[in-house]
Amino acid sequence: DPAPEQPCIRCGACAEACPMELLPQQLFWYSKAGEYDKAEHLNLFDCIECGICSYVCPSSIPLVQYYRAAKGEIRVQQAEQLKADRARERFEARQARLEREQQEKEQRRKDRAKAAAEAQARKQAEAEEAEKSDGAAQPANDRAAKAAQVQEALARKKAKSGQSETAPGKTPAAPESESPPDIDALEKQLNQAVAKLNTMQSMLDDAKAENADNVEKLERAVTKNHDRVLRAEEALAEAQRTVNATEAQTTDS
Ligand code: SF4
Structure with a gap:
């Protein structure tokens, strides 16, 4: 021992x-x-x-026994430290990956929002452009139609006043200063209104097919142009009646 x-x-x-x-x-x-x-x-x-x-x-x-025990303990501690280091590295790598994925997701969200905003702005600009062209054409057509209506009213008034001043049994003379309605101009206005209506209807059909946001605006524009066509048609018909009446009076006299 x-x-x-x-x-x-x-x-x-x-x-x-x-x-x-x-x-x-x-x-x-x-x-x-x-x-x-x-x-x-x-x-x-x-x-x-x-x-x-x-x-x-x-x-x-027994010095060597102490040394062996110390070496064994040190190796255990080293193994535990290595294990902890690897776990920490895995955790940090996972955190970095999650952060990167979050950033990529955020970037994709921003890209989608930017594309949607650009598309919205494009549609808005197209709708405003359509409204602008529609608004520019409307005053000219309205002025022409109103001018024609005024001309017709003046013609009717003059015709009535001429009849009242004429002796019974005598055919009233045609007013010398009255100018006949401009049939060509009214026809041109009607053609322009029809062309405009067709254009707006085509834009509306496209917008509906694409399910665009400006469908409602285009529908209002189409309705407005349709009314304008009706007014131009009425103005032209009235002018033609006036011309026919004037020609009949001239023939009678
Ligand atoms: S090598 Fe180690 S066991 Fe050998 S004498 Fe030196 S300390 Fe002791």
């Missing part, structure tokens, strides 16, 4: 005998106290565990 372990008397015999020129005495202290970082600093892992230090130790301290 080996001699029982006695307290270290710090004789230094172990250090003299160590073939690796280590400090077995200090290694023993640090290993026993659990101060493994200091033992490593004194090159604990250079120990070849030959057992010479234990052999020469007069206090029969």
Whole structure:
């Protein structure tokens, strides 16, 4: 049986005998106290565990057993540290991936919003352009129709006043200063109104097919142009009646 372990008397015999020129005495202290970082600093892992230090130790301290236990504990701690490091790396990689995916998702959302805003602005500009062209054509047509109506009213008034001033039984003379309605101009206005109506109807059909946002505006524009066509038709018909009446009066006289 080996001699029982006695307290270290710090004789230094172990250090003299160590073939690796280590400090077995200090290694023993640090290993026993659990101060493994200091033992490593004194090159604990250079120990070849030959057992010479234990052999020469007069206090029969099993130095090598302390060294082995310290090495084993250090390896366990290193393995745990490595495991923790890998877990941390995986966590950080996952966080980075989630953050990147979130940024990509946000970027895709911004791109979709930008494209939608551009499409909306494009449709808005098209609708405004259609409204503008529609509005520009309307005053001219309205003025022409009103002018024709005024001409017709004046003609009717003059015709009535001429009849009242004429003696009974005598055919009233045609007013000399009255100018006949401009049939060509009214026909031209009617053709323009019809063309405009066709254009707006075509735009409305396209908008409906594309399910666009300006369908309602285009429907109002089509209704407005349809009314304009009706007014132009009425103005032209009235003018033609006036011309026919004037020609009949001229023939009678
Ligand atoms: S067991 Fe280690 S410390 Fe002891 S003498 Fe051998 S090499 Fe040196």
